[in-house]
Amino acid sequence: MDKLVIAGRQFTSRLLIGTGKFSSNKAMAQAIEASGAQIVTVALRRVDITNKDDDMLSAIDREKYLLLPNTSGARTADEAIRLSHLARAATGINWVKLEVTPDPYYLLPDPIETLKAAEILVKEGFIVLPYINADPILSKKLQDVGTATVMPLASPIGSNQGLKTRSAIEIIIEQANVPVVVDAGLGLPSHAAEAMEMGADAVLVNTAIATAVEPAKMAEAFKLAVMAGRTAYLSGAAAESKKANASSPLTGFLRNE
Amino acid sequence: MGLLKINGKDQVFPDNKIPATIADLLRQLGVDSTTVVAELDGQIIERAKFPTINLYDGQSIELVRFVPGG
DSSP states (O other): OOOEEETTEEESOOEEEEOTTOSSHHHHHHHHHHHTOSEEEEEEEEOOTTOOOOOGGGGSOTTTSEEEEBOTTOOSHHHHHHHHHHHHHHHSOOEEEEOOOOOTTTOOOOHHHHHHHHHHHHHTTOEEEEEEOSOHHHHHHHHHHTOSOBEEBSSSTTOOOOOTTHHHHHHHHHHOSSOBEEESOOOSHHHHHHHHHHTOSEEEEOHHHHTSSSHHHHHHHHHHHHHHHHHHHHHOOOOOOSSOOOSSOSSOOSSOO | OEEEEETTEEEEEGGGOOOSBHHHHHHHHTOOGGGOEEEETTEEEOGGGTTTOBOOTTOEEEEEEEEEOO
């Protein structure tokens, strides 16, 4: 499979994986391994002083995986910028998945605050991967201010509804000059394959893997689906038609007419 | 009375005994300093400076770390 390039860095996998909702650090580590992903998202939260459970980072091999901190929980550009600064201090790297989600019910991203934060963070030297609604105009504006990707949502986070925003994402892909990573709502490997067949550069999956009965097995299924979808895209899909077109010859039948 | 605001909550230290440094505070709380990021009165403090940054009565400190997320 051809390589994914984000901000000049090459990746052989086109599946990004989130680390939320796994039943244990062990299950998370096994799923990450099985997914073949090279980019792994994490969140930043206050230390719970009354309940200091073990550190999740110990389960992730930092040599092998690029840690991509998100700004989840941010409701404004200022909050997202503050989280980005903290994440950079924690990792020493400047990659950030920018999320600004003021709406608690659908967790839809705020386009205005996201663009505002992206512009500032890019100027500060961050590699910004913004999570957005599937809005082609916003995607263009974000790439114009220098984001490394755009990450349009397929459907609301964790909803497993699949590619509800298909036609808008098609326009985003057509116009993009940065990688398009379809994020959020992909519930099945077939959803991921569909996004990749359309020409998405990568997908990010978390809930569908983490909450499967066997997360590592589902991670492998997503890995295969992403590879299949990408390979199909590169193959140039055959045209669709309304009528049947016989695959077998229409001559030499064993009947007399 | 010694007081620090830790992650938004006031914490009183008896006999005015505020931990001397961020490193001391983390030790006292039993928090592994290698995985924590600290923000003291809105300023991010590099981990290397945890043992040298002094804490004073009334300061506000945020202690954050990575958790699972998508």
